[in-house]
Amino acid sequence: MIVLRLRPGPAKDEVLTSWVTRLATEQMMRPSRLTNCLGLRGFWRQDPDLNATPEQLAGLAQATLCRLGQVEALTLAPIKRRLTARPDVARPPLLVLLGRHRGTRNVAGHPACPACLREGRAYLRSWRLATTVACPRHGTMLVENCRHCGAPISVTRAHFQKAQCAQTLPWTPERCWRCWERLPLGGVVPTPALTHVLGLQCLMDAAVHSGEARVGDLSLNAADLTGLLHPLTHVLLGLRPKVPPSVFDDLRAPLGLPPGVRAAGARPVLELLPPADRFQVVALAGWLLRDGLVSLLPELRVRGVRFTDLLPESTWPTPAWLRDLVHDQLARRPRQRRLTSLPTDFQRLTDEQWDRLAPLLTRAPGAVRSGGRARAPRDVFEGFLRRTTAGTTEDQWNHIPGVPRIKTTITHLKRWARTGQLDDALSELLNHLAEHGLSPDEPTTSALNSDPPLWVRQTLGALLAPRTLSVLARLGSTHHASLWNAALRLGLQEVQTA
Ligand SMILES: [Zn+2]
């Protein structure tokens, strides 16, 4: 068994190949010679950072007198395990692939910050995350090719010049292995975009290192975060047929990004793109997620991104609660309210409530007949709230006793919406709820737990039901946005406390 005489320890967050290369240069050897001497067969054959076998890692640990766990922590395996809930996946999303694995021969180098390399730092594991596109230390973009000659940056060639292969030179990662120029620094990035890029990078770093990241009000683990980020980047890259990337164009100028640049390539998924292209997607995603789901979902909704665009069936596994939440917020026809504990059994308004509404809602002259008799506005309004909470189909709806037919309801609602009566009535209803201790602008789980009367909770449950909200959106109600935000916040709170 060989034990190396000179054994520099791994740097913080250093990647395995970088450390092995530094070990080799210390012994005045090429990296491939070192691994041969240590009997690590086929070590370099297939991206060792991702695919090194336990035997190879054990060999390295013996030769350097390190603990096996310490060597394993240099590989991408722990990150990969956190990123995916499925152990069988060879290539989890959001990990940058190198060289031919990316399908682009000789152009896919190791992402790196040349400024960090000039300071003699090692290659970092976090540079292999697809979300890492800028250096937080230097504020510049990562690069993966030499700008002089186009050669891909290579960790294992960070030590010798091709023309002088016989010589072993010290660890010089800041020079291009082909043209021997110093690697030019990465481009300076626009400040507004950098803020959001670093925000998202920190989130992802925290998730893969500690296993958990705070996204707005929620704390997500790395697999959940991948389940959200992976489809989101697909939307931003224009991989969803119904969402052209141009719907995000108005964000580019304020973020300092160039106008809509389409990603090239047959499969422009994030992990296959060069850092400059990834930068734009990460900046947009960072901006969308600046307050977590509270900022993401309304923004996607405004831009017409639907549930099926964000989370199609075949996508990477997403936690069930997130699917439910996104479904209720983005689907055109939400199924039901599943995320708040408000009661779903609204039946009738109290007489006190109706006394407040009665002067505001008049009978619509065009639709007085239903089943041969005129329907009172109270029946219609109650029917509206009942239908949207009960989640009945149109057929079932017409058989609920004591409720006007659906046509009557729709005619009334449309007319009330046109004349502003609907918004006035909703304002009155909400004020009345606020007088009884439940402000719908800021409903909190603690307020709900402090036991407001049942009818108050039932009314709020009816108003915040996804079906009510989707009808209010179609009617163009001014209350729609605030009620929708209230429903989202309440849903998130309940997820968080569950
Ligand atoms: Zn740097």
Ligand SMILES: [Zn+2]
């Ligand atoms: Zn070069």
